[in-house]
Amino acid sequence: MSDPLFAHGVGLAVILIVLVKVVVAFAALLVCTMLMVWFERKVISDMQNRIGPNRAGPYGLLQSLADGTKLFFKEDLLPEKADRFVFRLAPLLAVIPAFLIFAVVPVGGVVTIAHHVVELQVADPPMGILYLLALSSVAVYGVMLAGWSSGSKYPLLGSVRASAQMISYEAALGLTVVTVVLESHSLSTRAIIQSQSHHFWQWNVLRLGIVPFAIFMIASTAEMNRPPFDLAEGESELGGGFNTEYSSLRFALFYLAEFMNTITMSAVAVTLFFGGPDGPGFHVVRWLWPILWFLGKTVAFCYVQVWIRASLPRMRYDQLMDLGWKRLIPLSLGWLLVVAGFIVSVAWGAALFGAGVLAAVLLYQSIRVGRRRRESLAAAMAAAAVPRPRPGGNRQGPVDLRPLAGTGKVGT
Amino acid sequence: MGSLDSYLPIFILFVLALAFAGLSIVASKLLAPQRPTSAKEAPYECGIVPAEAPPQRFPVRFYLVAMIFVIFDIEIIFLFPWAVVYNQLGRFGLVEIIVFAASVFFSFLYLVANGALDWGPVKRVRPVASEQSRTTTSTVRRVGHGTGEAA
Numbered sequence: 307m308s309d310p311l312f313a314h315g316v317g318l319a320v321i322l323i324v325l326v327k328v329v330v331a332f333a334a335l336l337v338c339t340m341l342m343v344w345f346e347r348k349v350i351s352d353m354q355n356r357i358g359p360n361r362a363g364p365y366g367l368l369q370s371l372a373d374g375t376k377l378f379f380k381e382d383l384l385p386e387k388a389d390r391f392v393f394r395l396a397p398l399l400a401v402i403p404a405f406l407i408f409a410v411v412p413v414g415g416v417v418t419i420a421h422h423v424v425e426l427q428v429a430d431p432p433m434g435i436l437y438l439l440a441l442s443s444v445a446v447y448g449v450m451l452a453g454w455s456s457g458s459k460y461p462l463l464g465s466v467r468a469s470a471q472m473i474s475y476e477a478a479l480g481l482t483v484v485t486v487v488l489e490s491h492s493l494s495t496r497a498i499i500q501s502q503s504h505h506f507w508q509w510n511v512l513r514l515g516i517v518p519f520a521i522f523m524i525a526s527t528a529e530m531n532r533p534p535f536d537l538a539e540g541e542s543e544l545g546g547g548f549n550t551e552y553s554s555l556r557f558a559l560f561y562l563a564e565f566m567n568t569i570t571m572s573a574v575a576v577t578l579f580f581g582g583p584d585g586p587g588f589h590v591v592r593w594l595w596p597i598l599w600f601l602g603k604t605v606a607f608c609y610v611q612v613w614i615r616a617s618l619p620r621m622r623y624d625q626l627m628d629l630g631w632k633r634l635i636p637l638s639l640g641w642l643l644v645v646a647g648f649i650v651s652v653a654w655g656a657a658l659f660g661a662g663v664l665a666a667v668l669l670y671q672s673i674r675v676g677r678r679r680r681e682s683l684a685a686a687m688a689a690a691a692v693p694r695p696r697p698g699g700n701r702q703g704p705v706d707l708r709p710l711a712g713t714g715k716v717g718t
Numbered sequence: 719m720g721s722l723d724s725y726l727p728i729f730i731l732f733v734l735a736l737a738f739a740g741l742s743i744v745a746s747k748l749l750a751p752q753r754p755t756s757a758k759e760a761p762y763e764c765g766i767v768p769a770e771a772p773p774q775r776f777p778v779r780f781y782l783v784a785m786i787f788v789i790f791d792i793e794i795i796f797l798f799p800w801a802v803v804y805n806q807l808g809r810f811g812l813v814e815i816i817v818f819a820a821s822v823f824f825s826f827l828y829l830v831a832n833g834a835l836d837w838g839p840v841k842r843v844r845p846v847a848s849e850q851s852r853t854t855t856s857t858v859r860r861v862g863h864g865t866g867e868a869a
Contacts, residue, residue, distance in 0.1 A: 309724040312724055316723055324726060324727045324730065328727050328730045328731050329734070331731070332731065332734050332738075378750065379746075379749050379750055380746075380750055381750050381752065381753065381754075381758075382746055382747070382752075383759060384754070384759070385759055385760070385761060386756070386760065398739050398740075401735065402735045402739065405731060405735035405738075406728060406732060409727065409728050428727045428728070428731060429725065429726075429727040429728045431724045431725055435798075457761060457772065458763070458768075458772060459761065459763065459768065459773070460762075460763065462772045462773070466780055470780050473784065473791075474783060477791060477794065480791070480794040481797070484797045484798060485801075487801040487802060488801045488804055491802060491803075491804070492802060545763065546762075550762050551762060555746035556743070559739060559742070623837060623838065624836075624837035624838030627783070628835075628836075628837070632835060635826075639819060639822075639823065643815070643816060643819055646811075646812055646815065647812060650809050654812060665823060668827060669827060669830065672828075672831035673830055673831075675831040676831050676832060676835075676836055677836065679832070
């Protein structure tokens with residue numbers, strides 16, 4: 307059930323293996339994040355018919371390194387109205403969970419090193435999935451506190467929006483993850499990939515129907531504040547969003563966390579729905595193939611994320627919340643019940659599917675009732691406040707100052 | 719301590735991530751210039767000098783969403799252990815979760831029907847101003863006399 311590495315106690319060899327795993331994962335994650343920044347900029351510029359970064363290094367590969375180095379030398383500003391402690395804490399709260407979430411993602415198969423069975427993932431706690439959801443909730447604090455502690459209007463608005471959005475989509479995300487757990491009977495990520503190994507038709511994306519996967523993709527995009535759900539940083543209305551007041555390295559940490567989360571969420575989608583490192587292998591270097599499969603699938607998902615960003619316009623806030631609450635959450639709950647029904651028997655599944663259609667009709671009706679209520683309320687309020695004909699008539703015309711003439715408010 | 723052993727790598731990774739973030743902040747302290755001015759430290763509003771403090775009050779909807787989220791989150795928390803042992807529970811587990819989900823769903827319907835999750839402005843219901851000055855032959859709007867147009 308739990309990590310076989312610790313089955314015979316913790317000795318020196320085990321500690322060494324753990325250290326190597328952690329350091330390798332840490333370094334790989336940092337390098338991959340830098341490559342991801344480059345990849346995203348390059349792909350987007352291709353899609354927009356531009357060249358993109360091409361100066362630092364071959365094909366501009368070292369551009370993110372150059373940008374990061376530059377940010378070390380930039381002045382770190384602390385706004386005068388900021389809550390100094392929380393302002394400094396918030397980037398840490400964003401970047402540390404980004405590192406930690408990746409720990410439970412299985413990147414390869416199981417190998418034996420010096421008589422120790424080693425799973426190729428940083429850690430395999432028995433409740434890996436709950437750990438993942440918990441840390442993605444902690445990431446909300448980074449965004450929330452960053453905006454709140456800045457002591458500035460637009461970051462505050464951005465962070466309130468972002469936290470409402472993130473918790474809304476977290477519900478849909480959690481429900482799809484429960485659907486996956488229904489098939490794997492375990493919360494450990496290793497058990498989840500083992501439950502869908504050997505054949506691609508056992509991957510959860512097909513086994514559970516496409517719907518949970520689609521909901522997961524939408525919800526995780528919203529959870530990461532990526533376009534088209536990046537209302538937290540709507541430049542046109544909020545300056546720069548929750549991290550407007552951050553400069554220098556603290557900004558770099560937010561940026562790092564954002565791109566690291568993109569990689570991690572792609573890897574988690576691969577783990578939950580696409581069999582993780584599962585794929586045909588060959589007898590040459592057996593341990594290498596699963597890693598290659600995992601990397602290939604993850605890069606494909608990263609590409610899809612960039613593609614989504616390049617293609618879709620940003621949503622409006624009410625559309626965003628409507629999509630999350632009124633469509634994704636009921637749909638994921640209903641699909642969960644249907645999957646549970648089909649596990650018991652086909653009859654139960656079909657009956658629950660019918661009930662789900664009925665529930666969708668009920669939901670549609672109640673949305674209509676809610677809208678009509680609001681409209682009638684608004685109409686009543688509009689009728690109560692009868693529009694007064696303004697002195698002088700037209701709004702666009704010159705203001706008529708005659709009524710104020712004797713009051714001393716205007717000079718005549 | 720057997721069950722906590724598997725968290726050892728996570729703890730080491732945590733220490734490493736903390737060290738990375740801390741060291742880079744220290745490095746930027748040492749490398750970056752420190753020349754704050756009052757203009758740099760003022761809240762950034764694209765060049766406009768802020769006239770008022772950031773708002774302390776927010777639309778009630780945000781609080782509502784937070785509370786409704788708690789309901790759903792608790793539901794999800796209950797679903798996880800249920801999903802792990804679902805195969806042993808069988809039909810009993812299914813019926814039980816249907817009852818649970820139905821009760822949550824109907825309260826959700828109540829919330830939606832009351833407009834608790836509606837965002838954005840409602841459709842404007844405005845009294846239609848009589849546009850007598852506009853005819854099919856002339857769309858020039860005459861201002862200042864006549865109907866006293868509702869603003």
